[in-house]
Amino acid sequence: AQKVTQAQTEISVVEKEDVTLDCVYETRDTTYYLFWYKQPPSGELVFLIRRNSFDEQNEISGRYSWNFQKSTSSFNFTITASQVVDSAVYFCALSGVSNYQLIWGAGTKLIIKP
Amino acid sequence: GAGVSQSPSNKVTEKGKDVELRCDPISGHTALYWYRQSLGQGLEFLIYFQGNSAPDKSGLPSDRFSAERTGGSVSTLTIQRTQQEDSAVYLCASSALGLAGAPGELFFGEGSRLTVL
Numbered sequence: 001a002q003k004v005t006q007a008q009t010e011i012s013v014v015e016k017e018d019v020t021l022d023c024v025y026e027t028r029d030t031t032y033y034l035f036w037y038k039q040p041p042s043g044e045l046v047f048l049i050r051r052n053s054f055d056e057q058n059e060i061s062g063r064y065s066w067n068f069q070k071s072t073s074s075f076n077f078t079i080t081a082s083q084v085v086d087s088a089v090y091f092c093a094l095s096g097v098s099n100y101q102l103i104w105g106a107g108t109k110l111i112i113k114p
Numbered sequence: 115g116a117g118v119s120q121s122p123s124n125k126v127t128e129k130g131k132d133v134e135l136r137c138d139p140i141s142g143h144t145a146l147y148w149y150r151q152s153l154g155q156g157l158e159f160l161i162y163f164q165g166n167s168a169p170d171k172s173g174l175p176s177d178r179f180s181a182e183r184t185g186g187s188v189s190t191l192t193i194q195r196t197q198q199e200d201s202a203v204y205l206c207a208s209s210a211l212g213l214a215g216a217p218g219e220l221f222f223g224e225g226s227r228l229t230v231l
Contacts, residue, residue, distance in 0.1 A: 035219070
């Protein structure tokens with residue numbers, strides 16, 4: 001069975017601190033896709049990244065970076081020099097190649113204090 | 115429109131009434147999803163459409179819930195005889211096929227907040 005675990009329910013940091021959101025997944029598929037989505041207070045989820053299982057290169061996009069490690073079945077998300085606008089709920093999700101139904105983690109609420 | 119459009123944005127209804135929630139996906143997106151999100155909770159999958167067909171209805175909570183999609187575009191989620199536990203935000207998302215059939219990113223609407231009194 002597929003499963004996504006986001007063990008951190010809520011994280012609170014002070015602005016400019018670095019913060020890492022953890023995501024651990026379970027799947028028996030050899031080909032799969034991992035996603036991160038952001039849900040700001042306005043409510044509309046926004047896509048951040050998609051990674052396939054054959055690409056373990058870490059990715060950096062501005063202050064955002066993602067660390068994909070198949071050995072530990074983890075796909076962690078780090079925000080460097082956090083800003084108040086980063087406050088949101090962040091969801092990690094998993095999909096197989098033939099299954100369009102994403103398996104969602106429970107989400108991590110990130111609070112950035114000024 | 116440019117994004118996924120959902121209506122109504124807010125709906126207050128009395129227990130036992132029927133409600134219809136509408137989703138207008140991004141033009142050309144073949145896949146359409148309905149999710150439910152209760153206050154402070156994660157996303158609960160309801161149903162997925164590929165074109166007009168729904169290969170996966172596994173998430174519908176009960177037979178009071180139904181959904182249809184016409185013309186490969188607009189979808190309607192209907193809840194009959196609403197109950198208080200149906201109160202939630204109902205999110206719609208659409209996606210295009212990704213490369214080599216891989217799942218594309220989902221584009222979400224702002225949701226329809228349903229309150230059942």
